[in-house]
Amino acid sequence: QSALTQPRSVSGSPGQSVSISCTGTSSDVGGYNYVSWYQQHTGKAPKLMIYDVSERPSGVPDRFSGSKSGNTASLTISGLQAEDEADYYCCSYAGSHMVFGEGTKLTVL
């Protein structure tokens, strides 16, 4: 049950686009279309941003999008805004358990 691999940090200027990768194995990310992404601001509970690889819950801006290729999933945030600065975690179903990524800190410059 190893954590999925994410970059420790990414950054971008307002209006730019950034992508966060999430690499697992054929037993988790690559084996199921059940990858989700969570945004967490400091001291707050996580918030679901993407589920089932690329679906957005109601209320999440369409600036947030998800995709997957093989064992790697990605979250792309376009038109960066200051309020997007937060920690982001991917998560995958893995048959008998769930596994989260290590987390990525997004800094809006």
Added chain:
Amino acid sequence: EVQLVESGGGLVQPGGSLRLSCATSGLTFSNYRMHWVRQAPGKGLVWVSWINGDGTNINYADSVKGRFTISRDNAKNTLYLQMNSLRAEDTAMYYCARDTAGLHYWGQGTLVTVSS
């Protein structure tokens, strides 16, 4: 409005026990798989356990298997986590979350500190 409220956290000595609760409202509780997720101070999210709607399918992370027990009372709309043989590394904020193709709703968490 869906609400999840965790309780039961606190300071406990190594080897001790705690029972966490997650009271829910605004949802048909028995319809949903529920999860516990924890986050050590300054660290990332870690999945702990899940239980399906009728309690017949349960799974645990290897790190807690044999020490933690997840359960639910659908009549009370409440999820539980019985934690035994607690270790320093179990120190974390514990969140409950509702599963609907992704963890759509989360509580605010309850803090568990394992220390002598």
